[in-house]
Amino acid sequence: MFNEIKTHEVTTDVVIFTIQQNKLSVLLVKRANEPFKDRWAIPGGFIRLSENLDDAALRILKEKTNVENIYLEQLYTFGDPLRYPNARVITCAYFALIRSDDIELSFDQTSTEVSWHEVYNLPKLAFDHKEIIEYSLKRMRERLEFCPIAFQLLPEKFTLTELQKSYELILGKKLDKRNFRKKALTGFILKELPEMTKSGSKRPARLYSFDKITLDSKRGHFFS
Amino acid sequence: MFNEIKTHEVTTDVVIFTIQQNKLSVLLVKRANEPFKDRWAIPGGFIRLSENLDDAALRILKEKTNVENIYLEQLYTFGDPLRYPNARVITCAYFALIRSDDIELSFDQTSTEVSWHEVYNLPKLAFDHKEIIEYSLKRMRERLEFCPIAFQLLPEKFTLTELQKSYELILGKKLDKRNFRKKALTGFILKELPEMTKSGSKRPARLYSFDKITLDSKRGHFFS
DNA sequence: TCAAAAGTGTTGTGTGTACACCCATGT
DNA sequence: ACATGGGTGTACACACAACACTTTTGA
Numbered sequence: 419m420f421n422e423i424k425t426h427e428v429t430t431d432v433v434i435f436t437i438q439q440n441k442l443s444v445l446l447v448k449r450a451n452e453p454f455k456d457r458w459a460i461p462g463g464f465i466r467l468s469e470n471l472d473d474a475a476l477r478i479l480k481e482k483t484n485v486e487n488i489y490l491e492q493l494y495t496f497g498d499p500l501r502y503p504n505a506r507v508i509t510c511a512y513f514a515l516i517r518s519d520d521i522e523l524s525f526d527q528t529s530t531e532v533s534w535h536e537v538y539n540l541p542k543l544a545f546d547h548k549e550i551i552e553y554s555l556k557r558m559r560e561r562l563e564f565c566p567i568a569f570q571l572l573p574e575k576f577t578l579t580e581l582q583k584s585y586e587l588i589l590g591k592k593l594d595k596r597n598f599r600k601k602a603l604t605g606f607i608l609k610e611l612p613e614m615t616k617s618g619s620k621r622p623a624r625l626y627s628f629d630k631i632t633l634d635s636k637r638g639h640f641f642s
Numbered sequence: 643m644f645n646e647i648k649t650h651e652v653t654t655d656v657v658i659f660t661i662q663q664n665k666l667s668v669l670l671v672k673r674a675n676e677p678f679k680d681r682w683a684i685p686g687g688f689i690r691l692s693e694n695l696d697d698a699a700l701r702i703l704k705e706k707t708n709v710e711n712i713y714l715e716q717l718y719t720f721g722d723p724l725r726y727p728n729a730r731v732i733t734c735a736y737f738a739l740i741r742s743d744d745i746e747l748s749f750d751q752t753s754t755e756v757s758w759h760e761v762y763n764l765p766k767l768a769f770d771h772k773e774i775i776e777y778s779l780k781r782m783r784e785r786l787e788f789c790p791i792a793f794q795l796l797p798e799k800f801t802l803t804e805l806q807k808s809y810e811l812i813l814g815k816k817l818d819k820r821n822f823r824k825k826a827l828t829g830f831i832l833k834e835l836p837e838m839t840k841s842g843s844k845r846p847a848r849l850y851s852f853d854k855i856t857l858d859s860k861r862g863h864f865f866s
Numbered sequence: 867t868c869a870a871a872a873g874t875g876t877t878g879t880g881t882g883t884a885c886a887c888c889c890a891t892g893t
Numbered sequence: 894a895c896a897t898g899g900g901t902g903t904a905c906a907c908a909c910a911a912c913a914c915t916t917t918t919g920a
Contacts (some may be wrong), residue, residue: 426652467730499691499693596900600901623900845918870920892896
């Protein structure tokens with residue numbers, strides 16, 4: 419099977435999460451070419467020779483979403499010889515969290531469509547991309563126990579209920595409102611803003627923002 | 643600089659930890675060839691086209707130590723274009739834990755020497771291998787908080803003091819004896835053996851063993 | 867008999883969890 | 894006036910951290 423193959427190819431695939439319409443979603447592209455033509459896949463591409471891995475992932479991200487300056491983390495490198503038909507393609511997978519407000523999706527000639535798909539209700543995927551998404555969800559949940567990365571999915575200003583919703587979407591379970599707020603207000607670095615939501619639905623809610631990402635600094639864990 | 647380079651090369655490097663002579667050590671080889679001839683390095687090698695990543699790491703491990711069936715985990719993939727002079731070499735780094743009893747080290751024509759080096763007192767290393775070792779130590783400490791992987795470094799039968807010593811060597815700090823034993827006996831899955839050490843030094847100590855590695859099963863964390 | 871390592875419990879403090887009612891606003 | 898989501902406090906259980914003396918053996 420590998421007779422005619424001379425070299426490894428190295429790609430990066432980026433699992434891009436967002437929250438939109440009250441759903442935790444990932445960005446998928448529909449493949450324009452074989453293999454797996456017309457199948458949905460995680461956006462990805464070849465790593466350039468003079469480009470480091472993080473930069474390659476950021477480039478993919480920017481190509482699809484025009485977004486920069488976001489949370490990005492190397493996930494795992496997948497290299498099963500059978501993961502890609504008729505070639506040896508090792509992929510260094512990343513995952514990213516972005517805010518879904520004002521994002522313009524775009525795609526190039528390698529795909530015919532690009533759109534968000536709820537992570538708990540995915541279509542059939544190309545390659546081992548199902549496994550990659552499952553792994554990234556697992557990782558994101560682990561991260562969430564220690565660091566408030568859910569901020570990355572929210573707009574600048576948010577209510578505590580919105581923050582809690584994002585946690586619940588990621589963890590896939592309900593959290594206690596009072597315990598959550600206690601933890602968030604003491605454990606995270608939240609700025610209480612002098613503003614309230616203006617007639618969102620019924621009673622106005624306090625808005626908060628956060629200063630900087632305290633990723634490695636805080637190590638108390640949050641919410642089981 | 644990358645004018646004449648056409649392809650990526652993909653290697654795996656394995657940080658192999660053990661405890662010997664009361665020291666936490668890693669296995670290093672002295673390079674026989676350029677680049678970095680005569681410099682110490684982590685054992686590694688090219689990934690074969692038909693080999694998956696874990697198998698490649700296991701192969702490297704077996705080549706140097708003749709050991710199989712050990713704890714092995716993918717660490718991180720390092721791919722800075724400048725990490726390797728005059729070539730683009732992406733390395734998928736692993737770390738492994740092995741028992742140092744009855745290990746025969748060996749090496750091939752790519753190295754002139756192989757030996758254990760205390761992780762807290764390393765020589766000058768080739769490439770970005772210092773960074774890789776630091777990263778693997780960090781990862782091992784994180785793992786240790788949740789899973790009793792230190793078992794992997796100990797012989798079949800061990801005393802609680804030996805177990806504690808291994809924790810202290812990895813974490814780089816002293817632990818409280820009573821708290822450690824309480825935690826170990828309630829939190830880990832230890833088998834109390836009907837044996838004692840025979841006149842090791844003074845008073846005989848109870849020997850213990852463990853059943854299987856309960857890596858992902860137990861999620862109470864151990865010892866800060 | 868002494869030196870050296872083995873072994874053993876209690877208490878305080880902090881963190882996670884469970885749980886139910888009133889409040890402010892728009893309609 | 895009422896429906897809707899916003900907001901608040903206490904009590905219990907459990908995990909971690911600090912801390913000092915007695916026991917068993919070999920020399």
